[in-house]
Amino acid sequence: MDRYPGNRFAAAAALRSADHATPGRLRRGTARRGSGVRGRHRARAGRRAVTAPAAPDYAARLLTWFDANGRHGLPWQHPRTPYRVWLSEIMLQQTQVSVVAPYFERFVAALPDLPALARAPLDRVLALWSGLGYYARARNLHAAARACVEVHGGALPRDFDALLALPGIGRSTAGAILAQTWGERFPILDGNVRRVLCRWHGIDGWPGAPGVEKRLWQLAEGHLPQARLADYTQAQMDFGATLCTRRAPACLLCPVREGCAALRDGRVDELPTPKPGRALPEREAIVLQLQDAQGRILLQRRPPAGIWASLWSLPEAADDDAARDWFERHLDGDFARGEPLEPIAHAFTHYRLRILPRRWPAVAPRAAVRDNDDLRWVARHEYGALGIPAPIRRLLLTGSDR
DNA sequence: AACGCGGGGAG
DNA sequence: CTCCCAGCGTT
Incomplete structure (x- = not known):
């Protein structure tokens, strides 16, 4: 050699x-x-x-x-x-x-x-x-x-x-x-x-x-x-x-x-300590943690391309307006009652994602919205059967007891 | 102090 | 793909 x-x-x-x-x-x-x-x-x-x-x-x-x-x-x-x-x-x-x-x-x-x-x-x-x-x-x-x-x-x-x-x-x-x-x-x-x-x-x-x-x-x-x-x-x-x-x-x-x-x-x-990675671009996303009366969580299937493609995750919105819009189209309830949770930092290879979760303890779906291919109410015991991104899974398991 | 330069090799 | 390699000059 x-x-x-x-x-x-x-x-x-x-x-x-x-x-x-x-x-x-x-x-x-x-x-x-x-x-x-x-x-x-x-x-x-x-x-x-x-x-x-x-x-x-x-x-x-x-x-x-x-x-x-x-x-x-x-x-x-x-x-x-x-x-x-x-x-x-x-x-x-x-x-x-x-x-x-x-x-x-x-x-x-x-x-x-x-x-x-x-x-x-x-x-x-x-x-x-x-x-x-x-x-x-x-x-x-x-x-x-x-x-x-x-x-x-x-x-x-x-x-x-x-x-x-x-x-x-x-x-x-x-x-x-x-x-x-x-x-x-x-x-x-x-x-x-x-x-x-x-x-x-x-x-x-x-x-x-x-x-x-x-x-x-x-x-x-x-x-x-x-x-x-x-x-x-x-x-x-x-x-x-x-x-x-x-x-x-x-x-x-x-x-x-x-x-x-x-x-x-x-x-x-x-040793030697590797060169510190270049500062990754940072993005933010709001995720909606919506619970119904039985304590089930509303999960949404992600698009087939992009990050976490086709995985089940919480409904996601780029900003507050988009979150409100999504909420009002899908649910009966008061958007303003959403309770902010601790932000979650998650690093990808090419950017850093700051997840801002917001939780609504008891909401009801609008009549027209029921389980379908892309949206479903999921009970805690069902998490294991679904592909859920790691930080979202952690959030569901630790953040929302009952 | 941070960055640009450049192509190749290794994992 | 990423990271590194017998660094230096510029900003």
């Missing part, structure tokens, strides 16, 4: 790719706070973690696992140049490895280095991108390449803030580029790392929520090893993509199972 499984030369490759970062030093961005359109974003980026490291051997265990089980044959790893790493990082934003790989190979075959990309017309770049989606990525990539030619002598800058200033490069991508190409000590925070950290630390709340995300950046910084940053960066992504997957993670094989809060608490399946 994985196109690029680890191979037997993994350990050797890992040694070859040992980083040359200055140990113990975390390069920090010289913050240009508030200047430019991206000032706010930049101000937070590259800052040293203020929280204590969570587990000294977390990274070491991940690296050991990576040496044996990581993906060491991805096309952008051979050769691992800044241009190829950058291009791969952009392509991999919101796009899976298996999809990106063939596009990447075609792209670098056509435009093998940054100056070639800068020289190419935008249409050519877009054509090479065609099918990947998020075409703003291609436009930004192209503009960034031209900016590098203009400002940085035709190469990708080796500086966090300079990278961040390029279009299409945010905090995570800048960190990934510096860590993977130069072994510099920057964290990343992609979907994999978010998921892993939420589980390992038992973090509640949607990872995209601002407070949660801030915490995750701190934790990501806290886990950074002092060396092998390129491998560590790749290890996290491989770990999240192959072991600590969203569904059915392979906890039995996990190198960091010791210390994992989600595993300890049996919450692996519920």
